[in-house]
Amino acid sequence: MPPPAAFERRVLRNAAGHHYLRVRLELPDGGARPSAAQLKQLVVAALRELHGEVGAALPVDVLTYEEKTLSAILRVVSSGFVKLWSALTLLGFYQNRRCAFRVLQVDISISSCVIWEQ
Amino acid sequence: MVRFKNRYVLCEVVAEEPRGRHCIEDRAVGTAVRDAIARAYGDYGLACCSVSFTVKYLNAYTGTVLLRCRKDFHRLLCSALPLVRQLESRGLRCPCFLSTLHVGGTIRSCQKFLIQHNRRQLLTLLQNCTNEEERQRIRQSVLSCSLTEGQSQSGDEEEEDDTETD
Numbered sequence: 001m002p003p004p005a006a007f008e009r010r011v012l013r014n015a016a017g018h019h020y021l022r023v024r025l026e027l028p029d030g031g032a033r034p035s036a037a038q039l040k041q042l043v044v045a046a047l048r049e050l051h052g053e054v055g056a057a058l059p060v061d062v063l064t065y066e067e068k069t070l071s072a073i074l075r076v077v078s079s080g081f082v083k084l085w086s087a088l089t090l091l092g093f094y095q096n097r098r099c100a101f102r103v104l105q106v107d108i109s110i111s112s113c114v115i116w117e118q
Numbered sequence: 119m120v121r122f123k124n125r126y127v128l129c130e131v132v133a134e135e136p137r138g139r140h141c142i143e144d145r146a147v148g149t150a151v152r153d154a155i156a157r158a159y160g161d162y163g164l165a166c167c168s169v170s171f172t173v174k175y176l177n178a179y180t181g182t183v184l185l186r187c188r189k190d191f192h193r194l195l196c197s198a199l200p201l202v203r204q205l206e207s208r209g210l211r212c213p214c215f216l217s218t219l220h221v222g223g224t225i226r227s228c229q230k231f232l233i234q235h236n237r238r239q240l241l242t243l244l245q246n247c248t249n250e251e252e253r254q255r256i257r258q259s260v261l262s263c264s265l266t267e268g269q270s271q272s273g274d275e276e277e278e279d280d281t282e283t284d
Contacts, residue, residue, distance in 0.1 A: 052160030086162075 019081040020063075022105040023088065025070040029097055036065040039072060043084075046091040051083050060084060063110070071104075078108075124170060125192035128220040128228045129199060131181035138205075138212030139181075144173040146207035147183055151216075154201040159194055166191045167198075174225065180236075183216070184228055192221065 025039070034042060040062050048056035058080040065072040076084045088101040131142055152171070156164040167187050175184035187195045196218060204213045220231040240260065247253045 048160065050160045050162050052156065052158045052163055054158055054163075055160055 017078060018075050018108070019078050020107050020110050021074045021076070021085070021088075021103055023072055023074060024102045024104060025072070025094075026100045026102060027070065027094065027097060028099075031097060033067050033070060034094065035067065036062055036072075039065055042091070042094055043074065043088070046087040047083065050087040050090055055080075055083050055087065058083060073110075075110075122170065123189040123223070124186050125189050125195075126174065126222050126225055126228045127185045127187070127192065127195060127199070127218060128222070128232060129183050129185065129216045129218050131183060131205070131214050131216055133181070133205075133212050133214035135212060138214060139178055141205045141207045141210050141212040141214075142176065142178045142181060142183075143207050144176045146205045147176065148173045150202050150205050151185065151195070151199065155194065155198040158198045158201055163191075163194055163198075167195050171195075182219075182232065184225070189223075196221065 025034070025042075027033070040060070043060055043062070044056050047058060047060070051058075059077055060080075061075045063073040063075050074084070085103065085106075088103065091099070091101055093099065131147070133139070133141075148171070152164065152168065155167050159166075169191075170186060170188050172186050173183060174186050175182070177183075185195065199216045199218055202214075202216050204211050219235060220228055222228040222231065240256070244253065244256055247256065
């Protein structure tokens with residue numbers, strides 16, 4: 001059992017344009033891994049399911065993606081941050097396979113997200 | 119939090135074909151609006167608007183519909199109304215659109231607006247009449263409608279409330 005993740009929360013009051021999320025997709029069955037384009041399609045599909053066409057039209061970008069570890073950094077406009085996180089939380093299936101998105105880190109600047117430990 | 123506040127949206131169903139009138143019933147309109155909200159705003163939006171959503175009043179002859187929703191989510195409802203393209207009932211499909219006339223906080227305010235709106239519509243229709251016979255018929259029916267005593271007229275929002283005599 002991995003040790004429980006230390007949770008740290010820092011709130012900054014200045015409004016930022018974008019929020020950055022470091023996420024990892026968990027696919028318990030060892031099947032084909034999605035490519036970057038398929039990951040983007042999965043995120044948009046999750047938004048469309050929970051928040052409709054308006055949610056699917058949110059400008060979400062996949063900044064980096066590592067296919068081996070299935071981790072990615074997503075960028076979203078700050079006004080759609082809650083919609084994106086809720087859609088990622090409630091996503092359960094990828095091509096009829098069970099999957100889950102784990103959100104590892106959330107920040108308003110990219111610099112702290114880039115420094116990641118393997 | 120003292121009470122739940124609602125918003126009442128008054129709309130008009132505009133269908134091109136005259137036989138589309140038979141499609142207009144409250145369940146068909148309710149389902150069509152719910153589908154439009156689900157397409158535009160997803161599961162979350164559908165759940166938000168469906169909390170207190172009903173079709174409160176419907177008039178198939180004039181195509182007037184009164185919808186109710188919670189005050190916090192009436193913008194979701196109003197922005198999803200233009201996305202309704204057809205009404206389906208009993209296997210019949212009729213293409214139509216909904217145009218919003220008024221958004222009010224109570225049924226009474228919507229009723230007041232509807233009475234004034236219908237008065238103005240009658241005048242416009244009278245002006246747009248093409249032949250004299252229609253004009254005479256409209257004048258006759260307007261002059262002949264009256265408030266009968268001893269009968270509750272609270273449901274009649276289309277007829278004029280003043281008594282007119284020849």
